[in-house]
Amino acid sequence: xxxxxxxxxxxxxxxxxxxxxxxxxxxxxxxxxxxxxxxxxxxxxxxxxxxxxxxxxxxxxxxxxxxxxxxxxxxxxxxxxxxxxxxxxxxxxxxxxxxxxxxxxxxxxxxxxxxxxxxxxxxxxxxxxxxxxxxxxxxxxxxxxxxxxxxxxxxxxxxxxxxxxxxxxxxxxxxxxxxxxxxxxxxxxxxxxxxxxxxxxxxxxxxxxxxxxxxxxxxxxxxxxxxxxxxxxxxxxxxxxxxxxxxxxxxxxxxxxxxxxxxxxxxxxxxxxxxxxxxxxxxxxxxxxxxxxxxxxxxxxxxxxxxxxxxxxxxxxxxxxx
Amino acid sequence: xxxxxxxxxxxxxxxxxxxxxxxxxxxxxxxxxxxxxxxxxxxxxxxxxxxxxxxxxxxxxxxxxxxxxxxxxxxxxxxxxxxxxxxxxxxxxxxxxxxxxxxxxxxxxxxxxxxxxxxxxxxxxxxxxxxxxxxxxxxxxxxxxxxxxxxxxxxxxxxxxxxxxxxxxxxxxxxxxxxxxxxxxxxxxxxxxxxxxxxxxxxxxxxxxxxxxxxxxxxxxxxxxxxxxxxxxxxxxxxxxxxxxxxxxxxxxxxxx
Numbered sequence: 001x002x003x004x005x006x007x008x009x010x011x012x013x014x015x016x017x018x019x020x021x022x023x024x025x026x027x028x029x030x031x032x033x034x035x036x037x038x039x040x041x042x043x044x045x046x047x048x049x050x051x052x053x054x055x056x057x058x059x060x061x062x063x064x065x066x067x068x069x070x071x072x073x074x075x076x077x078x079x080x081x082x083x084x085x086x087x088x089x090x091x092x093x094x095x096x097x098x099x100x101x102x103x104x105x106x107x108x109x110x111x112x113x114x115x116x117x118x119x120x121x122x123x124x125x126x127x128x129x130x131x132x133x134x135x136x137x138x139x140x141x142x143x144x145x146x147x148x149x150x151x152x153x154x155x156x157x158x159x160x161x162x163x164x165x166x167x168x169x170x171x172x173x174x175x176x177x178x179x180x181x182x183x184x185x186x187x188x189x190x191x192x193x194x195x196x197x198x199x200x201x202x203x204x205x206x207x208x209x210x211x212x213x214x215x216x217x218x219x220x221x222x223x224x225x226x227x228x229x230x231x232x233x234x235x236x237x238x239x240x241x242x243x244x245x246x247x248x249x250x251x252x253x254x255x256x257x258x259x260x261x262x263x264x265x266x267x268x269x270x271x272x273x274x275x276x277x278x279x280x281x282x283x284x285x286x287x288x289x290x291x292x293x294x295x296x297x298x299x300x301x302x303x304x305x306x307x308x309x310x311x312x313x314x315x316x317x318x319x320x321x322x
Numbered sequence: 323x324x325x326x327x328x329x330x331x332x333x334x335x336x337x338x339x340x341x342x343x344x345x346x347x348x349x350x351x352x353x354x355x356x357x358x359x360x361x362x363x364x365x366x367x368x369x370x371x372x373x374x375x376x377x378x379x380x381x382x383x384x385x386x387x388x389x390x391x392x393x394x395x396x397x398x399x400x401x402x403x404x405x406x407x408x409x410x411x412x413x414x415x416x417x418x419x420x421x422x423x424x425x426x427x428x429x430x431x432x433x434x435x436x437x438x439x440x441x442x443x444x445x446x447x448x449x450x451x452x453x454x455x456x457x458x459x460x461x462x463x464x465x466x467x468x469x470x471x472x473x474x475x476x477x478x479x480x481x482x483x484x485x486x487x488x489x490x491x492x493x494x495x496x497x498x499x500x501x502x503x504x505x506x507x508x509x510x511x512x513x514x515x516x517x518x519x520x521x522x523x524x525x526x527x528x529x530x531x532x533x534x535x536x537x538x539x540x541x542x543x544x545x546x547x548x549x550x551x552x553x554x555x556x557x558x559x560x561x562x563x564x565x566x567x568x569x570x571x572x573x574x575x576x577x578x579x
Binding site for chain 1: 323324326327328330331333334335337338341345408409412413414416417418419420421422423424574578579
């Protein structure tokens with residue numbers, strides 16, 4: 001039996017309030033991530049993603065529950081658990097006045113890597129992440145994207161088996177984001193388990209095999225990305241037309257909305273044929289020249305799930321109040 | 323984490339700390355050299371020659387040990403408080419908190435960084451003093467052990483201050499309002515035998531007096547207090563402060579949410 005890369009059991013965290021009972025950020029979440037997985041942890045702002053990561057890497061003290069990394073419990077074998085883990089936080093958390101190379105080498109030192117090996121690893125990862133030319137610069141001189149890559153190099157220098165990235169591509173331009181995706185896929189292919197939080201759901205859909213959605217401190221969905229996408233019952237497509245659209249076209253079985261004189265929005269249920277839609281539009285002399293999803297498919301599901309969960313929570317809250 | 327890995331982590335912290343204060347030497351090493359030289363010129367040469375002897379030594383000879391100790395105290399404290407608080411402020415302390423480095427290694431690393439700066443500045447000030455007086459050492463083991471213990475004590479105190487500090491103002495309050503008065507009134511510039519009985523009694527409550535006098539004893543062979551008592555007292559405070567600092571790290575106070 002293989003040991004899970006990460007096991008979280010009934011994890012709770014309540015932040016002490018200045019007055020009153022405090023804020024319950026995690027309400028007993030349980031989660032399992034398999035070795036080698038590329039796992040997405042999604043949720044709206046304030047859902048509890050960063051708190052969960054904080055507990056895993058011991059920067060946040062849990063109220064109750066258990067966490068283990070590759071079978072090593074963070075309470076009973078904290079050192080062993082930490083050795084398996086690399087973390088790329090959301091905020092820049094390095095000394096802005098230190099040199100790029102020193103930041104990475106020092107981090108290796110904190111994991112007990114001898115200086116020579118630390119230097120070799122720093123060179124390897126700084127080169128892979130395109131920062132080698134900047135190695136002698138103070139970290140504050142780097143651009144935002146470079147700072148993010150520096151944090152990835154720093155997290156990888158001790159070659160952890162589990163890498164957690166908390167919104168690693170926030171504020172990074174699309175070209176750089178795609179090169180970071182390629183790098184992360186390469187790291188994952190070499191055997192490193194990756195957990196990713198992101199607000200770019202396209203990123204999660206492209207990279208991740210499994211996903212957990214967290215809202216208000218509770219896991220509302222935990223499945224594979226494929227299975228989740230299968231549950232999508234309806235998609236919205238944007239169609240660009242060759243001819244101007246005079247009025248809202250009527251195609252039996254499809255809901256259409258005119259966006260502008262060359263653009264239509266169409267709701268398509270799961271199981272409905274796009275061929276029928278195109279045939280219907282052609283019959284009224286509307287020819288489609290291109291089409292795209294209105295929103296990313298995972299994004300639609302995400303929004304639906306969060307809306308449902310929040311509606312349920314509001315109903316529950318009303319019931320308790322009454 | 324095995325012992326050799328802990329040693330690597332420990333030496334990494336020390337290297338980083340030494341590199342930090344050497345990199346900003348204009349802020350860390352130069353000011354005490356200039357300030358202490360002014361003390362030597364004004365109190366030792368200009369005013370000192372009119373004061374006459376103190377406990378059988380020229381005034382310059384008398385103040386030199388106190389001034390060396392003063393710079394060791396101030397710099398050991400400042401190094402740890404500013405370095406650890408900056409790490410907290412920039413959140414770079416998380417680099418080490420997420421690593422498997424044990425808390426006692428983190429504490430020892432920062433304390434040794436403070437000791438390294440205290441010793442470096444102490445050495446610089448000692449060398450400066452040689453331009454003004456001939457320094458003869460009465461007991462080298464006492465000199466080294468007192469200066470080391472004192473440096474460790476104030477490095478630990480700086481660490482506690484850094485953990486509790488919420489702003490850069492908080493890290494200057496203790497040095498300005500506590501450390502400076504205690505040092506100036508700690509027998510650096512005078513012998514407490516010159517004071518009335520009441521003020522001598524009050525001075526005996528000042529911990530810095532014991533360190534300055536023990537150090538002066540190591541250099542000149544004279545002291546206002548019992549040197550053995552000073553050693554025991556400083557050692558006890560070091561143990562208490564070390565245990566408390568370790569407790570702060572273990573509990574994650576002001577470091578972990």
